[in-house]
Amino acid sequence: MSGIGILRRLTPTTKCVTNVVLKSRKAPASFFHSSPDSTVEVHSQEEEVVIALGSNVGNRLNNFDEALQLMRRSGIDIMRHGCLYETEPAYVTEQPRFLNSAIRGVTKLGPHELLGVLKKIEKDMGRTGGIRYGPRPIDLDILLYGKHRIHSETLIVPHERIWERPFVMAPLVDLLGSNVDSDVVACWHSYSIHPGGIFESWEKLGGQSLIGKDGMKRVLPVGNSLWDWSVKTSVMGILNVTPDSFSDGGKYQSVEDAVSQARMMILQGADIIDIGAQSTRPMASRISPEEELDRLIPVLETILKMPEAEGKLLSVDTFYSQVASEAVSKGAHFVNDVSGGLLDSKMLDVVAELKVPYVAMHMRGNPSTMQNSENLQYDDVCKDVASELCVRVQDAELAGIPAWKIIIDPGIGFSKKVEHNLDILMGLPTIRTEIARKSLAVSHAPLLIGPSRKRFLGDICSRSAASDRDPATVASVTMGVLGGANIVRVHNVKDNVDAARLCDAMIERRASFA
Known part of the structure; x- marks a missing residue:
């Protein structure tokens, strides 16, 4: 990884504070008055820490959410989250599977x-002594603490078994970027038992080849379920209950017509139905949250009662926090926000409280201004989109939305020219790589693309009617899936389900030769 080379340049000049804390009064006075093994600790400097989380008893997702909340209330400001992993138990194998992750704060x-x-x-939270390495509702371990090494009767930092545990190493690596971003992180790399730092230690364990195997899966929580989005490409069917959407405005305004369309998309193979009650086409007029809810809720409630909808996911396409809150309370599974939280200052906080997944899309300005000349200026569209998405996701994490609940969308057609959309479709791996420079966790997030029937396809193919752009949509979806998209948002479900299946088969075939 590129970060390892940078690490080797940084490490020789990085000074790590090494405090060996024994049962003694000889620890450095600047750090302790005395050790808690026999004393009172004095410490006021803000330190960066990494804390591992594990749970395999009760509602594991709720346990994680509660632990994060309690940590924030207890003086730990959480800055980043790792991905979420479901893993086989280690050491004591006759027990339920674990959820594992880590936070950086x-x-x-x-x-x-x-x-x-x-x-x-x-x-x-109910943890008692129990069996060592046995079942527990929550397990919280200090992996790293600033630049300090600590060794006492009650605490060893760095945690002594980091390097042998894939379920610890994977989320620890997630918390870093492929670029070493600070002296503290360079110091953490120097603790590794390998000269290439944490990255090399992870690769020695097996690295990314371990993910997706039976013993370790990267998952996204939806409701009380865990979604392994890597198994296949998911198809999201677009349901616009609007009078003015660019492709199908006015077609599904009645509840009956909307529900009929949702049923058809599900029967054609849609995994997700994305319901939007406000148009976000260029120059669309903005409606109030109340009007949006009046259109949305009757359709949402009726779809949820359909037998065909069982096991399917429903997302709400909105940039209003009020609409997101009401829709989730009625049963929507996650929020799809074209603005990444920029059009409603309450959105990120509300989604954090709702504890649902969040699609953060890249857009500059708003639907009325996104195609203005100033919003169409990019030095390198893939790098710029990646950088701006990282800012949106960082704000989401600071608001309390863990990285393991975030889906990223580069925003095809939103504040983009024709050439920008093409560059994004061809450059999805570049976008992931650029995001990885700052956050490996975010670079592993599910990637959603929505090129369906967009104007750039019509410009290229001379198709003025949006409904005539389905063949071009299939081509763009194919390019996107082969480039790493995990979710495709489309109007024509039937044809794009076939395209996604073929792409998945090719990807699987390619992997068999690796």
Whole structure:
């Protein structure tokens, strides 16, 4: 990985503070007055920390959400989240599967004070002594604490078994970027048992080849279920209950027509139905949240009652937090926001409280201004989109939406020229690589594309009517899936389901030769 080369340049000049804390009063006075094994700790400097999370008892997703909330309340500011992994138990194998992840944050708590806080959270959430490595509702371990090495009777940092545990290493790597972004991170790499740092240690364990195997899956939580989006490309059917959408405005305004269209898309193979009640085409007039809800909720409620909808996912396409909140309360599974939280300042906080997945899309401006000349200026569209998406996701994480609940969308057709859309379709791997420079977790997130019937296809193929752009849509979807898209958002479900299946078969065949 490119980050390893940078690490080797940084490490020799990076000074790591090494504090060996024993049962003694000889620890550095600047760090401790005395150790908690026999003393009172004095520490006020803000330190960057990594904390691992695990759970295999009760509602594991709720356990994670509660633990994150309690950590924030206890003086730990969470900055980044790893991906979410479902893993086979280690050491004691006769127990349920675990969920594992990790967070990167900052705190003014001293290391033993932090340990005490985490142990209290574990106890408050119902963890008792039990069997070592046995079942537990929550397990919180300090993996890294600033630039400090700590060794006492109650705490060893870096955690002594990091390097042998894939279920710890995977989320730890997620919290980093392929570029070393600080002296603290360079110091963390220097703790590795391998000269190439944490990245090399991860590769020695098996690295990305371990993901997707029976023992370790990267998953996204939806409701009380875990979605492994890597198994196949998911097809999202577009249901516009609007009078003015560019392709099918006015066709599905009645509840009966909308539900009939949803049923047909499901029977044709749609995995997700994305319901939108406000047009976001260029220059579309904005309606109020109340009007949007009046259009949306009756359709949503009726679809949810359909037998055909069982096992399918429903997303709400909105940039209003009020609409998102009401739709989720009625049963929508996640929120698809074309603005990435920029058009409603409450959106990210509301989605965090809703505890549902969030699609963060790239767009500049709003539907009325997104095609203005100033919003169409890019130095390198793939790199610029990746950078701006990272900012949106970082804001989402700071608001409390974990990276493991985020889906990214480069926003084909939104504040893009024809050539920009083509560059994005061809450059999805570049977008992931650029995101990985800042956050490997976000680079692993499900990637959604929505080229369906967009104007750029009509411009290229001389098809003025949106309904005539389905063959071009299939071609663009094919390019996107082969480039790494996990979800395709389309009007014509039938043809694009076939395209996605063929692409999946080719990808699987290609992998068999690797």
